Amino acid sequence: MKHSLDIVDKLSVEYTRKVRTCLTVGELRNLRREYMGRVASVLRRMNKDLRLLAEAKAKLRGLPDVNVDAPTIVIAAAPNVGKSTLVKRVSSAKPEIAPYPFTTRGLILGHIRLDEARVVQIMDTPGLLDRPLSEKNEIEMQAVIALRHLADVMIFMVDPTFHCGYPLEYQLHILKDIRSEFKGIPLLLAINKVDIATEEEISRARRELYAMADMNNVYEISAAKGDNVQKLMDRAISLALTKKLVN
Ligand SMILES: Nc1nc2c(ncn2[C@@H]2O[C@H](COP(=O)(O)OP(=O)(O)OP(=O)(O)O)[C@@H](O)[C@H]2O)c(=O)[nH]1
Ligand SMILES: [Mg+2]
Structure with a gap:
């Protein structure tokens, strides 16, 4: 999970840098779409881990x-x-x-x-x-x-x-x-x-x-x-x- 958050951080840094050198609005929109898409896929993967954690918590509650x-x-x-x-x-x-x-x-x-x-x-x-x-x-x-x-x-x-x-x-x-x-x-x-x-x-x-x-x-x-x-x-x-x- 920490790994996923690190990836999101890295993507943010990378795209902030790219945005700074952007010349047209169209380019900017494309970058934004690309950034959102990549973050969403990281979060989807994280969601699987979260579900597993919730399941583990339910099981361990009775311990x-x-x-x-x-x-x-x-x-x-x-x-x-x-x-x-x-x-x-x-x-x-x-x-x-x-x-x-x-x-x-x-x-x-x-x-x-x-x-x-x-x-x-x-x-x-x-x-x-x-x-x-x-x-x-x-x-x-x-x-x-x-x-x-x-x-x-x-x-x-x-x-x-x-x-x-x-x-x-x-x-x-x-x-x-x-x-x-x-x-x-x-x-x-x-x-x-x-x-x-x-x-x-x-x-x-x-x-x-x-x-x-x-x-x-x-x-x-x-x-x-x-x-x-x-x-x-x-x-x-x-x-x-x-x-x-x-x-
Ligand atoms: N005759 C005899 N019956 C036993 C002995 N130990 C257990 N039993 C019987 O075997 C049955 C199962 O006993 P449990 O202690 O509930 O067995 P368990 O391994 O905890 O079973 P689960 O919780 O269902 O996995 C019960 O009817 C007990 O009375 C024994 O040493 N001699
Ligand atoms: Mg028993």
Whole structure:
């Protein structure tokens, strides 16, 4: 936008100079038409940027009050896998939980208080990280970039049962995408719903995830019942604190 205004300034200087050396009224009119035409085309281009900005503003209005200096854990998964259940269990946030996808609409931020002085943020990320990058629009891509700056640790959850409505292959596809998009950010993997998953479902998910990550970074949890949730969170919090210290 600044660039466009600079161009308008340059055009003004250029045409003021030309006008000074003008000899006839006809020449002057032509110059004026030329000047107006060129400025209008710069403004038309700028209008596109303005519309994009307005769209971004509308999208960002619903964003929670994020502290960019606080250690932050970002939760990602396909819809209906249990992100909000986990965030609700471990933090101050009170997201809605329901047995159907797309329950959570906006970004939800929760706080985990460690002691008097230290708080860790945890972010639920609906409809943003649950689709392959190729399906995202420009605004969503920008939100992903913002999250990339904010995230100190990411927890990616999978549902090994068919309960969430998305096959494991699809969930792994999202995971691969996220892994490349959030390179350099420590990633913990959680196989959720172990309270209802069959041993076969769990071992299949385990096999797939061990092939993609160090097995020490894979946790088998029940966000609903609480199994292994503390272990996962202790690790995530410690990684988030370390990351913040290092950076
Ligand atoms: N049995 C069982 N059900 C779970 C577990 N975690 C979540 N659920 C259920 O799975 C459904 C989806 O949970 P949510 O926490 O709303 O999932 P989400 O990932 O936030 O879903 P969206 O916001 O729609 O993307 C709900 O019916 C939860 O009760 C779990 O560990 N075990
Ligand atoms: Mg949710």
